[in-house]
Amino acid sequence: MTTLNGEDEVAGLCRDLIRIDSTNAGDNSGPGERAAAEYVAEKLAEVGLEPRILESDSRRANVVVRVEGEDPSREALLLHGHLDVVPFDAADWTLHPLSGEVADGCVWGRGAVDMKNMDAMILAVVRQRISEGRRPPRDVVLAFTADEEAGGEYGAQWLATEHKDLFEGCTEAIGEVGGFSVSIDDARRLYLIEAAEKGIAWMRLTATGRAGHGSMLNAENAVTELAEAVGRVGRYQWPVRLTRTVETFLTETSRALGFDFDPDNPEETVAKLGPLARMIGATLRNTANPTMLQAGYKANVIPQTATAHIDGRFLPGYEEEFFQTLDELLGPNVTREFVYHDVALETGFDGPLVRAMADALVAEDPGALAVPYTLSGGTDLKAFSTMGVRGFGFAPLKLPADLDFSGMFHGVDERVPVDSLKFGVRVLDRFLDGC
Template sequence: MITVDEVVQLCQELIRIDTSNPGDHSGPGERVAAEYVAEKLAEVGLEPQIFESHPKRTSLVARIEGEDPSRDALLLHGHLDVVPARKEDWTHDPFGGEIADGCVWGRGAVDMKNMDAMILAVVRQRLREGRKPPRDVVLAFLADEEAGGKWGAQWLVQEHPELFEGCTEAVGEVGGFSLTVPGDRRMYLIETAEKGIAWMQLTADGTAGHGSMVHPDNAVTALAAAVGRLGSHEFPIRLTKTVRAFLERACMAYGVEFDPDDPEKCLAEIGPLARMIGATLRNTLNPTRLDAGYKTNVIPQEATAQVDGRFLPGYEAEFFATVDELLGPDVRRDFVHHDHAVETEYEGALVAAMESSLTSEDSGALPVPYCLSGGTDAKAFARLGMRCYGFAPLRLPPDLDFSGMFHGIDERVPIDGLQFGVRVLDRFLDRA
């Protein structure tokens, strides 16, 4: 039977390894964390392979042989990098891995060293006991997810696709966590879709000149007008199959009527999570950066801005047609980062294994599919034809704003939530 004590120590030790990813190669990288994970896996008989796509940008892959290697394999993946954190903003040291108020605190406690620790704890225990999974399981601990995965999952998929031979399904982050609903029950959100990413740089060209003169060809004016149009535009609601399925089940759990003509009205019932779910009802555009000029009385000949765009599965063409119409002829766009939307069916044996593993540990569990407003390494693995899910199971207290801690301050994960997750993942591997 699985024990749950080790997961807390693993989570603490992973958090104490600073893997901050500022979006370039100036951070500490993932090398130390990858070597730590490799050591933990080698201790129980695996032979992990370490890959360095760029100095210090390091990923690790290992394969566990299953009882029936002829079956399709399952990929379990997690990323080792985290977004940066400033110590002075936090109640506890973001890289201290401290325990306080029944939680492990630190950067990555939510995104996603909690899941890394749960995978490690389950795998180590199973291999110590000689318990093979029913089919081959590939483990991937990855670099660079927080900057789009160019040096992690995307690099491995492009340069070493043979590592994932036979994998038809993948399980990763941002799913499986609970949301308390009336009747002392909990919805567990299983990710089956995520929006596409369009990080864009906008550029307007003009004529340089003296700030004291009349100047109709002003790049700053043209860019500012375009950015204003983008930032104030509201896309129409588009109910994808995943979002509709979530809202129907959420409305049922809260005892309210689902109105397909006004799906937003039920969001008020689900508390802070409404921010994440609300963003999956439509495409979105958010200006994030502006840059122009070098002196107050000099009109620059170029002005630039950056915009974070996200589009729903099936609505990429509509999204870019709208963007180009809003930009107009005087502003051009280039990609900073562009990746596709993904969506898979909420059905089949793997979904049944997730659901039964949750209900075995929580009789009040209500598993539901949902769409993530952000993006994960699932985008890279979907390119290899895998059906991708987010399933990092955590039973959470009703008052914890879990979704609000992604990239926020004071990230923390309840110890009993980690222990719950270990038990669920162990059952899941038996049934997957």
């Protein structure tokens, strides 16, 4: 077998994946992930692996393969990445989001940040290691999933219930939205490793009143009832709740930046984080944002019902408080039902796997400081956690200080530096040796 070089391959793999349209609008329409899954499976098969393509529905495809380790008796490690991406409006982009073009030292396109970059890094490092005859210390299961951007019904959730046997022995995992750098100065960088995720509660609210003519008095107007409830929810200032992971992040970050962290005023620290403040600020408290309103069918008709949607996110340990407060805000005349509901996660930032991540980063960047953080969104780890898997977000990238990486998640002009991808391959290679 020809020896492969993961650093040489990774940008091309990322480019190819971006050029495969796997847009997920959330309604099971669109191209699906089948073409991307076939590409991934082909690249794995080229080095002698036997990947399985598993379709949960027409063109909703996942890829799973096990790489045998030197000691198969040890607990296995899961590396997971999703193949779908969110929709886009190409008119808003500098370069077409499906171009995969390399410009200004970056690979551009939808998925360059979320998360075809990590898919490419996993493929690159695994292909190189196998071509060199290097097995990992323990079994490693690779899972490239469908449907993460819509909650994972056709991807990780389906795999965790219908194909649980493929993950036998997996107790730890790494995936997306972590491991990227934030510069402190020219010599030092924080690397944010996701150790917690907020829970998700997408809800449909409904108010029911008395239908009638728009010109008449009506004290049972569903639109009024709903609008007032949505206003209360949208304007509510949720109290700060410092979780273990958030407090650790703010303490370590404050120390690195040269000031003391005041746990009685965490927002003061968050305000000093620049672009990161948007992401970290959302992890200080529960949130509930109104996102959709629907009512009526004619200007002079008072409708019987009105509906709205709320995107709720609750911190680990605060789900009960979240729903209790939400119901008080909605009042007795507005009901809620789940569109999608999933758990919050949190794990300690300790143990051999954490040391392996931190050591791999420092080996490639002596100025690296690994710190845990809480993700305000969610990942496929929620589904894999139902199998007893403890996971982290670790897609390592050393980034330019002036690149607003976190702002490009689901944003315009997604791009990832080629040098960052190469760095990620080297770090993942060291990580696999050390885990």
